[in-house]
Amino acid sequence: MSKGQTGRLTKQHVSSGGASGIFGENAQVHDQSVRRAAMSVFEALKQEYQKYKFRFRETVSKHEINEKLNSIDKRLGTTLFVKESKIKPDGGIIEVQDKDQRWRVVLVSEAKYQGKDVENVQAGLLVGKKKDQELMVAGNAIERVYKNINEIRNFMLDEYHFPYAVFLQGSNFATESVQVFKPDGSFVEIRHDSGAMNRIDRVTAANFCMPINCNYCRNIFVGHKNSSIMLQAASIFARCKSWEQKEMQEIMIAIAKTSIGILNQLG
Secondary structure: OOOHHHHHHHHHHHOOOOOOHHHHHHHHHHHHHHHHHHHHHHHHHHHHHHOOOEEEOEEEEHHHHHHHHHHHHHOOOOOOOOOOOOOOOOOOOOEEOOOOOOOEEEEEEEEOOOOHHHHHHHHHOEOOOOEEEOOOOOOOOOHHHHHHHHHHHHHHOOOEEEEEEEEEEEEOOOOOOOOOOOOOEEEEEOOOOOOOOOHHHHOOOHHOOOOOOOOOOEEEEEEOEEEEEOOOOOOOOOOOOOOOHHHHHHHHHHHHHHHHHOOOOOO
């Protein structure tokens, strides 16, 4: 990082009233990048599968989710307190129309940024209430991702695929320890196995604690006594450094194509 960049970052830190200002901007950039990647995938699908009809939605209402649940089993989807409730995944929802004119979800994408320790250390900024710490103890904002995942699971309860991609980015999602250099040339180590720093374990319940950075679009069946249980696992992609839009597009298109392949197999 150049002195000019460090100066601008420090100035931004002061003018925004602390670390939250930079954190918010970084999160917004990541959100926008995921959204652009999803829109690119939407256009690519329309070009590759010209015989199919696709649509892109920013939101899905709780009312619609409840209707879907209730159509599966009358015991489900009967409670709704706020009629206007809806969910809005960062990357939106892409659907394809099947031969019966039903819309089927082929991709849902989410962006989560948490942990700006790399930027703080590179800029020589101290954090914490007393501004005397090199690293910030991680918060629990990542746990909010479960709401949208669970809502889409409800919406897709009768499907054999679950195309939910979550892109985690920031020092709280490091998958390996990294050394970050301060302006004076010394370095700070960000450990991926530190309970105070890493928050990936807070979200892996969404993929049943299977390895991350994998495509789990195809549902998993596990045996239980004389029956089997169908599991819908989110595809969690995490790392400390920034995700490039092209990288996310490649992952998203692979998940969307997996969805289409499964839908075609089922007829």
